[in-house]
Amino acid sequence: MPFVLSPDLFLAFFLGVCAGTLTGLAPGIHTNTVAAGVLAGLAFLTAFFSPLALGIFLVVMVVVHSFVDFIPSIFLGAPDEAETSLAVLPGHKLLLEGRGYEALKLTVIGGVGAALIGLALLVPFGLAISWGYEKLGILIPILIIGFSAYFIWLEQDLKKKVWALIVFLLSGVLGILALNHLPIREPLFPLFTGLFGTSTLIISLLSKNKIVKQKLNDIIIFQGHFWNNLKSSLSAALMSVLPALGAAQATVLAQALSRKEKSGKSFLVMVGGINTVSAIFVLVTLYIIGRARTGVIAVMKQFLTLDIYGFLILLVASLAAIGFAVIITLKLGRFVAKHVSKIKYRKLSFFVLLTLIVLAGIFSGFYGLLIVSVATAIGLIAPKVGVKRIHAMGALAIPVVTYFI
Numbered sequence: 001m002p003f004v005l006s007p008d009l010f011l012a013f014f015l016g017v018c019a020g021t022l023t024g025l026a027p028g029i030h031t032n033t034v035a036a037g038v039l040a041g042l043a044f045l046t047a048f049f050s051p052l053a054l055g056i057f058l059v060v061m062v063v064v065h066s067f068v069d070f071i072p073s074i075f076l077g078a079p080d081e082a083e084t085s086l087a088v089l090p091g092h093k094l095l096l097e098g099r100g101y102e103a104l105k106l107t108v109i110g111g112v113g114a115a116l117i118g119l120a121l122l123v124p125f126g127l128a129i130s131w132g133y134e135k136l137g138i139l140i141p142i143l144i145i146g147f148s149a150y151f152i153w154l155e156q157d158l159k160k161k162v163w164a165l166i167v168f169l170l171s172g173v174l175g176i177l178a179l180n181h182l183p184i185r186e187p188l189f190p191l192f193t194g195l196f197g198t199s200t201l202i203i204s205l206l207s208k209n210k211i212v213k214q215k216l217n218d219i220i221i222f223q224g225h226f227w228n229n230l231k232s233s234l235s236a237a238l239m240s241v242l243p244a245l246g247a248a249q250a251t252v253l254a255q256a257l258s259r260k261e262k263s264g265k266s267f268l269v270m271v272g273g274i275n276t277v278s279a280i281f282v283l284v285t286l287y288i289i290g291r292a293r294t295g296v297i298a299v300m301k302q303f304l305t306l307d308i309y310g311f312l313i314l315l316v317a318s319l320a321a322i323g324f325a326v327i328i329t330l331k332l333g334r335f336v337a338k339h340v341s342k343i344k345y346r347k348l349s350f351f352v353l354l355t356l357i358v359l360a361g362i363f364s365g366f367y368g369l370l371i372v373s374v375a376t377a378i379g380l381i382a383p384k385v386g387v388k389r390i391h392a393m394g395a396l397a398i399p400v401v402t403y404f405i
Helices: 006-026 031-040 053-066 070-076 086-095 101-135 140-153 158-181 190-204 226-239 247-256 266-290 296-305 306-341 344-387 389-403
Strands: none
Touching: 006 031, 006 053, 006 070, 006 306, 031 053, 031 296, 053 070, 053 101, 053 266, 053 296, 053 306, 070 086, 070 101, 070 306, 070 344, 086 101, 086 190, 086 266, 101 226, 101 306, 101 344, 140 158, 140 296, 140 389, 158 190, 190 389, 226 266, 226 389, 266 296, 266 306, 344 389
């Protein structure tokens, strides 16, 4: 195929930037939802865009989303998916100290740094999965159980380990019901909204915390984060191959690899890095072994067969999207940080909470509201008993394991 850059590729890139910004800012409008819309309107869209252009739109949207979605996660406590849910608590802590914009900058630093290291790891990563994926396939359920057990074991004492196991099992049962037995549209949205979103917002409503005036320092220092970026890239590479273990688990794994790194700053750098570099690694996974590890990539696989030309174009588009995402995230984040202290935070939390519940009803109907309620109750257990909310990812891990069994 000749190396030709047609105008529709550039238009698709621009539209992808806009879509990623929208999905990042608006909890409830996820990239998977937009991708499903692209698939539904494929007959119409292919009259104006080539399959490669639509692929560019999707990957650019995901990359920009991976940066921008930390704005509502940190400033509103409303994660769009599990990928940003782990940033809520350390980000919220810095927000209460007037350092919410600093928290956002740390996720940006992580995203850029991990992407650069991930780019250097693409060739060995591709060689490794092309040689070892089939051998790994039979071990997938064992690895999922093993990693989940390891995360539970990391809890400090026996009481917390027991509570972590309870959260894991409860969320797993709920995940099986939501994904396999109830007629729910977009089941992941009410599931993760309850486990990580509404539960956090309820805690905010019950607290007496007030959002102080935020400090706005535009200086960004990329030095000193190499090891966090490297751990992000390596963890994301491993988790992007395994189903049900994604960015959230990769963040905990990266943190576990550095037991001396306990600061929330390091955690934000790692979760920011993993979000972005995961978007690149799943693209490689699709090209090398033809496996889709995210909903967006699964949609793209249905209309685009990747050759080396298409893969390189998508990779370059992803890297270019990072530059746009950094600018957009910092500009919008600065604006939000400047005005968030002027807003009555408890009223804002209530409004976001109500919005998430309404969106769950619209997207997923009565059963979606039921799942949100139960998931919220489970999501409240972890912070109340002092264990990590990562154990609520049993909502995906257990259904996947039962599928393989």
